[in-house]
Amino acid sequence: MGISVGDLLSMDFFKDFHVIAGHKGLNREIQGVSFLEVPEGHRWSIGKELIFTSGYIFAEFEGYLDKFCENFIPSHAALVIKRGSYLDKIPEKLIEIYDRNSIPLITMPYSPSWMTVVNQVNVGVLNHAIQSLRIDISQGPGCYNQNYKEQAIQKILKTLETEMEFPAFLYDVTMDKRYYSSDNFKKASEKYGIRESDYWSPQLPHTSHALCDCIHMKRYRLLKGEAANEPRISWVTIPIESAGVVQAYFCVMESRKFLDFYDEYSMRIAYLMLQGIFDQQVVARDASNIGFENLIHLAMESTPADARQLIYQADQLGLSVEQPYLCILFRHDQDELDIRSHRTSMLEAFKRCRMNRIGRVAFLSSTEGVILLNAVRLSPINKEEIRGLILEFQKLLRGTFPDVSWFFSFTGDSGDLHDLRPHIEKCRKVLNIGRLTDSRKTLFDYDALGILTWINIPEDELGPLLKKLQKLIDSEKNQELLYTLKTYLENNLNYSLTAEKLFVNVNTVRRRIEKVNELIPVHWDDYVERTKLGLLLQYLQPGPDSIIHLKERRNGS
Template sequence: MKVSEILKNPAMEGYKIIAGESGLDREVLHVNMMDAPDIINFLKPNELLVTTAYHLKDQPNLIIELIEEMNEQGCAALGIKIKRFLQEIPKEVIEVAERLSFPIIELPAQSSLGDIVNQTLSSILDKKTNELRFAIDTHKQFSNHIISGKGIPKLLKRLADLINFPVVLLDQYTKPIASSHSNRKISHIMETMYLKDSSVYFPNTSFFTFSTLPEKETFSVFLVNTHQKKAGFLIVIGEINPADHSATLTIEQATNVISFELMKENALMQYTRRIKNEFFFNFTEGNFTSQEEVINRAKEFGLKSEQNYLCAAGKLEQGDFSGSYTQNQLEIDSIYEYIEDELVSLSLSTHLFTRGDTCILLYEVKGSSQDTTNYVHSSLELVQAKIKERFERSISFGVSNISRNFFHVKNGFKEAHDALQSGQLSGQTGFIQGYRTKDIMELLRIIPAVDLKDYYLNALQPLLELGKDEEQTLLQTLFVFLETHCQISETAKRLFVHRNTVVYRLDKCEELLGSKLNDSELTLQIRLAMRIKTMLDL
């Protein structure tokens, strides 16, 4: 209740406002009756203090200190029985109270402090009871809207009618979900907020207001939570005064019902995601028994068997996160949901799946291959930029070649995954790498170094047992001979030696290796061993 409403109680009949009349709209939630020097230590915000001022009768100027401290603590007002112990309020006290808009009330002589306290508390309790009844009735109205299947848009329309302001529901990233009214101006403001990622600048409070200078509009924002998680924002196009309990209670009940509805929708979405991810896992692992089963299951998720597809596999950089494993998994899930909301919702031709800590984006190819590749790269760059800005994390992608139908997507996923791994092995971060067939050096890098060294020693062991100089001479001659496609004259030319010298060296190599150099199996072993020597710097 406001101070002005408290003054209407019968026990306050005959009151007089001594100072601070402009503060009569202060909220009163508690009443205290005390006469003690340290009274300020026992007061609470929004409290009305009634007193005889007995402890101030010899030092009336201490009232200034009391008023300043009460104002600082957010108390509502001070009621004093004057001419019992304190004969008058000093002029200086009145000036301070006027400056602070802090009400000082002369209590009626005929009413006891006990009656004033009892009636005031009774009025506060009555109002609270009425507010509680109102909240229950309002909650029932909103719940009935949802239960009857009218959905969130109808609920927002009902809320707007009750508070006389249009309302808009945004998700946790300020993306519009639903609105009570179709208004081009409001829609433009909301879309601008979303594009500018305005939620990053929203304070972490349950209620706040802000204004936009160009439109000169004031917006009241109420947080919508679901199970200790921020689910969105309810935006009122207008200023809601926190002291307006009727409006705030109505909006609070609306946000409660909306949060339950969003939880239900989220549970359905999680179930759908799980079923979809299980399908993609079983498909890529070859667990289906027939193509017909694959076609029928794919149709359930809007996937056409004869459609061309391009696959992208993405993974977050682990070095960007310092929390626990569980926290990391929760954030990964949140980021992949964000990708789905941001990218997939913008295009009906993009599908998202997840496998462990990898997300898979499946693009439908409808134009030329080059146009599709350009579109995929630009959309992935957009995803990378948004995740970096919002979550301060980097994500890398591997991109496959085009799959000519859905059944080839199994190979497309492997290509995308291989491209992702190839980029990670090269030490890159935040990359987008297309798939290409691995050359021999890339394949060798996949094999552990210790195994490669064993292969090298086994293949060239007879040559490696020679002295260092002779070993180097024969290995160099073998290498050049094989690189020149076994041309003796070209080998001699490159080594700046006589042709007979090359023949002598090659004969000695054949003798040591126990096989002719025209044996394709032997030359393949030597070529691989030479590559390993270069790669491991042996």
């Protein structure tokens, strides 16, 4: 993306630059600056340059004018000659050939230095690029919206391709969304077999080199290998980061040629504008997180009388109280760590995981928080997918807080903000029971806990029940006794039925139950105790084909 000769000359600095030939070519594009002061200079033109000369080459080298006209290169943008330097009069032959080719021939004042002139050309190009790409990104965090962001990105990409003639692409990591300046980018990708991730982490044979280290602007060039006669495709990629987290990847395809000097200028300007959009998005999210957290606390404590306030507060955040959410509870086990005091670190970890695209996080206390996932975007709800999302966030938290254990629970049910309190209480119950029954696990699912979640066994009773089974749990050789006890309780203390189920002699069952009586005290006449014990064994699931290593699970080894 350069600037036309006419637009450049319209700048105040160039008011004393006079076009003496080639007026029809004022729309020619300038894509660089070069100088003609030696006889070989015209050979080094690559096209679209604004060529400057003092006229020395024409005045002092006999016959050069004829040679220049014979080997005239019509691809440059214009020729600018200093007045009053070496040429008292511009040769008619030079005027004639520039008029014939509709290429501007311009004279300039004697006084400006080359550096001053070149700087002004660069200023003109930059101003033109900024004006073309200009997007108002001055909205405050409170009025930021996704539609504005998408429209701004699309406009920048389309303008960039129109001006540069190179297709552009942006991948929004935070929303897993793709933007294209046109279908040309997709077509080139398909033609050369380039996957999306190759644009920032290429797996195909390639070369690469940095164009700008400070913004990690890099050119990748694909090696064609067998198709040696075809041009090697290349692209330029810049990651867009906020607070050290990659928000997006911005790419420009070089399917026919490399970006030139001014194209790189334009890409940098587009990058800065895109960076501003994503920075604004991050600021808006951080600012709205406090508001979202207040909304969650209001929903947790609200009564029917607070319904209007709940609707109003949700509306201020652009949310609906009727929006269905899936609730995930998380908690850590260190009293000295207050997650609210580490809000920034917690939010950065959340931003780096996929849940950030479909959910929001709030802190309920110093040790506990909740994640609400958009149930509509999860539809249909896939529990394995949810587990994968949780494990990803859990891993990021361990990386941020390496000495802290994090525990998660979810139910798989969805509900709106009116149902939030019972959903969180249900998750708490799952987490509490899960940690009591299996201290090695860190992720608990309501359905996986089975019947234990259906009845209300107080935690102060569940602990002693587990402790009673400790002698059987601690010894792997006693797993057989544990399974026999489970089967015996399931068959109403009937030795014969138990033996039949276990495919053993009835006397074997008697000996095993006697051994159980020696190791743990069981009040066989207490129906309530037998029921609780049977329920607990249903969860522990000891069996002949998959005897679980309860000792390992209890000790965390």
